[in-house]
Structure formats: structure tokens, C-alpha cells
Amino acid sequence: MPCEKCENVFRESFPFWEGLSEKDKIDLMNGAGCAEFKKGQTVHDGTVCTGIIFVKTGCLRVYILSEEGKEITLYRIYAGDACVLSASCILETINFDVYVDAEEDSRCCILSPASFRYVAERRPEMKIFLLDKTVSRFSEVMWVMQQILFMSFDKRLALFLVSETEKTGSREIKLTHEQIAKYMGSAREVVSRMLKYFASEGYVELSRGGVAVTDMESLKRLTL
16 A cells, blocks of 8 residues: 555655656555654665655664775765665666665655656656756765865864754764764774864863764864
8 A cells, every 4th residue: 555645755855746647646656655763773774675765754874884894874864855875776877785774763755666667767857856866965975985085083073073063953962982983984992082182172072972062163173
């Protein structure tokens, strides 16, 4: 049975939704399903072509995993946005695996690859949508790679902390050193050493399970 709640998601996500025929809409709805994920639960493990994931509420984290088990966060997906790299069988030129976890309790609408491909054969707007989303995501991926390859770690960590405060609207970052290391593709020990240095300089205050930014201006100067 199609998930009727997905219709509102598609209407908001596809700018061309109202221009689709009733058959197109029904075909997409028949290939869509609702799913709920708890915080920390795996949404896409890279072994199957899950489909395009539309986030209704919550937040998902997209990352790559090395053979040694090191994670590098590529980007996050918030409510109202979609993940297309989880539909690798549609993107035939994509030959690497990504993983997706729920960073918060999340409700999603997942569109099957078969349904997307079926409608896209007669509606070029669908292919343009997919291309636009892919290009946008690769811009974010390239920014992450640029940080890892060319930036000093203190600058990378300062960028991460400033970015987190801007996303949450709070200077209290409720992430452990282990979680920050996972997001940055680094080792916990490296993160802890740099955070202790930041604390000694008065940029942050450290507590159990969190970091509080106390000198935003100095932290931002490190990012320049």
C-alpha cells in the first residue's frame, strides 16, 4: 500500500509536481513508503539500492567508511531535503558506497528506484531533479575532502564547532569527543588534545558529553 503522507512530501520536494499527470503521481505514490528510524539506527548500509530518501522530520547523516572502520561524515540531511546517493542504481556513474544513519529520531518517505526510473522515462523533469541534487551533494563532498586534505586540524575543528553552533542556534554542542571525531574522520585522541588546547586558550569549555563555545570571535578567526 502506498503511503498517502508521501504525497505532501512529493508536492513540497518536486517543484513540477502539479504539472505531472495523475498516472505519474499514482505511479510515484505506489512506489513510495513511509519509514521511521530511531536515533543511531542504520537507514542505508551501502549494500542495497534503498531509493531516494525524503526526510519529513529529524536529521540523517551521510558518511563513507574506510576498510579500517574510520567514518567520515559527508553531509547531513534535514527535514524537507532528500538523499539521492542512497539510490546508486539510478546514478549509474556512482561507483562508491555511502552509509546513512539517523542522527535524530526521523520520519522519512522512501521512493523506490524502479518507480523513479519508470516515471523519469517519460518525465525529463525527474532526471533534472536527480542531477541537481547530485551536483549539490558533490559540492558538499568536495568541501569535506578539501578540509581533510588541505586544512590544518585546528582550523577544521574550529570550522566544525562554528558550523554546529550555527545549525543548532546554541553555543552548547551536545556531542562527545568520540562523536566529533567520527564526524570529522579523525581519532578521538586528536580531537581531545585540540579541544583541551582550545579550552586552555579560552575558546571553549569542556564538560561531560559536550562542548560550550565561550569565545566565538577567536574561534572564527581560526577558520580564516
